[in-house]
Amino acid sequence: MELKQYLLEKRTIIDQALHEYMPQMSGPKEELFKAMGYSLFAGGKRLRPILCIASAEAAGGNHEDVIPVACALEMIHTYSLIHDDLPAMDDDDMRRGKATNHIVFGDAMAILAGDGLLTEAFKVMSCPELLKRAGAERFQRVIEIVAAASGPHGMVAGQALDIRTEGKKIDTGLMEIIHEHKTGALLKASVTTGAILGGASEKDIKSLDDYGKNIGLAFQISDDILDIEGDSEKMGKPAGSDIERGKNTYPAIHGMEKSKIILREIIDNAIETLEAFKERAEPLRQIAEYIIERRK
């Protein structure tokens, strides 16, 4: 399996579906949809949808089982970036090498674009087609999981804590809670919902859930490392911005060397949870390795 080809293939599927769910509009809704589309189609890697698809495949399903949920995960991720970038929050002007949403459309429209994407994600997931394909129990379960991972017990809590602890010295425990909620919860939900919709057994759902938890944490540590060692041009934002802002990161608390050791351990743990899935989990394994590789 060639990961690069795999990622491109799935990304194309996702992008096409996203364009169908989020069409260009004319008339009174034109500007709102333009603002939503601006960030949704700003060159994201589609990691969450791809994890969702790869997890469904590991469970014996395929991308058609998860398309609405995979797209909803990307919409929710995008809304969270738009709101995080707002002047009242992280106040970022650049994201993925482009001006952030509020810079282009103004604060009010950026808030509404985020609100719109978040709500539309639940519209997309709650379609009758997903109920028909997944059956009632899985349908209910995945919507609830995505809502829980994104909401005030999940991602929103992480962002609230992140903002409130900026510039303050915090302990490892609290930093892990922040990471787990802010980034980890939605990444984990991407894997878990893929497993459920792909038809995994409860035992396999548990294993993939563990994989998702490790991947979520690994991704955040890798992001923290990238912020220091990464190439500003590749990242589309200035390196070192976390430090400047007094963000609590793994390297800031553990130092760079130990952070890299922790990251390697977590990736190994993630890969270990996939043993029973044999070659069906090859994309998930390579995605785990890619989280380290992308630093290079």
Next chain:
Amino acid sequence: MELKQYLLEKRTIIDQALHEYMPQMSGPKEELFKAMGYSLFAGGKRLRPILCIASAEAAGGNHEDVIPVACALEMIHTYSLIHDDLPAMDDDDMRRGKATNHIVFGDAMAILAGDGLLTEAFKVMSCPELLKRAGAERFQRVIEIVAAASGPHGMVAGQALDIRTEGKKIDTGLMEIIHEHKTGALLKASVTTGAILGGASEKDIKSLDDYGKNIGLAFQISDDILDIEGDSEKMGKPAGSDIERGKNTYPAIHGMEKSKIILREIIDNAIETLEAFKERAEPLRQIAEYIIERRK
């Protein structure tokens, strides 16, 4: 039937359920939940949940059929008020006689409190209990209706248009589109979801849907009138604030006298749609009259 007693009774049921869904938290999530609870328990009339219950009753069901959806509607309504009040949007300091969310908790936390309430609404609706009680088809249908009414084709579109047309002269058609989306969509969805979960036939759902559409419009016109003629103290915000801000309202476009005539006509239309429901729709009838009465 005594409406005052009816409203109080249903409000008590809703408030109790909301407190269960949105408990006080201690630890890292304390502030976020405090911010959400501050606005959710700020003395709202619970009109949307009550409409949902009354509609279910008209269809032959009862409040137990709709509790999660009724509470979700109130959470979504509350989130929309928090975000609308933000400095980047309407910049309101007072709401229902209390300082607005961002005045108390700051802009960042207010944005997150809104995001949290919106997402939690979908968590609450997607619970297994509702699936079990309503059955798969109704379960899917109500979540989709609420998402559609709240999102970028519904309420969010209305708010975007409202902001973009502030201080500009617009025609009646566009003003109606704004009202229909900003306030009407969620009020209508409250009635429609109640009808579906209460077990109404497709024909009865259609009638209640029409009632909801009329009620949504009537409520906005009545709000516009109240802004001019209302008692600042009762409203909890200064009278005349719409005019000052250059909002496009019914009285601004049609004049006060004609606005009152239109309002009466719409209320009559709403009540007419309820004919077939006989005494089961008495609360819905009285709520329609109350929309005019509350001005006095």
